[in-house]
């Protein structure tokens with residue numbers, strides 16, 4: 001039954017409906033795969049008890065057999081990034097600081113997964129408070145790339161991407177503030193979708209940078225990303241930035257009729273030196289195949305993109321410094337022992353609890369927000385953010401979607417960038433613009449030569465145009481499938 005672990009959710013749901021397999025079969029295969037691979041991969045920070053997971057699967061089987069309604073996720077196992085709250089289950093954010101924090105409520109995105117009969121089988125590893133691009137900043141464990149254990153799985157949703165790539169779950173939730181769904185998906189050879197800002201509720205997602213954070217799916221196919229987006233998208237009165245507007249059916253609606261010929265813009269500024277040639281090659285092969293299929297592929301300019309990384313790191317750090325001020329030892333998780341005074345308690349709780357990268361961001365952000373510097377850093381970054389947004393508005397006047405790399409390199413080696421924060425930040429150069437502009441973006445595995453590391457192609461669409469984004473992504477997926485069939 002271990003072949004069940006490598007199938008898409010869509011295929012598993014078809015087989016469940018046809019009565020060829022049961023949820024318990026899928027759960028047993030899943031638990032077996034985790035047993036076989038978790039020691040090497042390290043995708044999870046915590047997992048449900050196997051008996052409880054089997055019982056949950058058996059109850060969905062019973063409902064299906066009895067002809068009762070079963071939700072869209074049909075009893076399939078789902079991994080959840082450990083910065084999303086699940087009532088009664090420790091939420092760590094990969095940090096020592098949260099220590100024994102057990103949330104008394106469940107994040108809306110997770111609740112919707114549960115309501116759709118997804119079975120949450122565990123919480124996945126991440127860079128501490130989602131700050132990082134390799135999951136190496138987790139204080140609680142090392143995640144390795146299932147395709148090559150000497151390499152990182154990407155980050156910060158590295159555990160979710162690795163779990164999907166290793167066949168431990170068909171579906172996972174991640175969060176993306178500056179690339180944290182798309183980049184690990186690219187590194188692990190799976191699909192990762194960051195929805196439009198506001199499309200999915202952030203309620204119960206531990207805040208990193210609130211104007212950028214978004215929850216989204218990590219899956220084995222574009223259709224599975226659509227399936228999971230169907231479940232989690234939609235208005236939530238408990239998140240004031242959640243959009244109150246129509247949610248299409250992302251699985252059945254396809255803009256193919258509308259945009260039979262896609263106008264694809266390829267940002268000229270993204271053709272930078274210093275990247276790995278394999279990334280450019282993978283993109284070029286995909287674009288050539290799309291052009292051969294009749295789509296229009298042309299260069300587009302995003303003139304302010306060279307400022308995107310600096311803008312992102314100022315804004316994200318500023319927001320983080322404010323959001324993380326709440327971890328002072330009074331309310332959440334850990335508290336320093338035997339404090340001599342209130343100040344001592346706060347100082348030591350934070351000093352002992354946060355890792356180096358989180359401290360770096362807090363210092364950077366506090367500096368950028370401080371009197372005398374805010375105008376020159378934080379406010380200036382806000383203005384540049386607007387220019388970056390305007391670049392996209394102009395680009396989408398001429399193009400349906402943009403396509404470009406997810407990151408300049410495929411998965412790098414463990415430890416390769418840990419001593420050089422700036423080189424780690426520069427890995428985000430192609431992913432942060434979509435966050436700054438609030439746009440939906442997806443990473444889809446491109447065709448790569450046999451044995452080569454996975455490389456994702458990124459598709460970006462206008463705000464709330466996820467239907468179009470997914471339509472374009474399906475074409476990228478088809479090109480990759482055709483190339484691998486053709487050898």
Ligand code: GLN
Pocket residue numbers: 130131132133155156175176177178179180181208316428
């Ligand atoms: N690598 C980026 C950062 O460290 C993005 C992280 C994310 O999207 N959560 O901020």
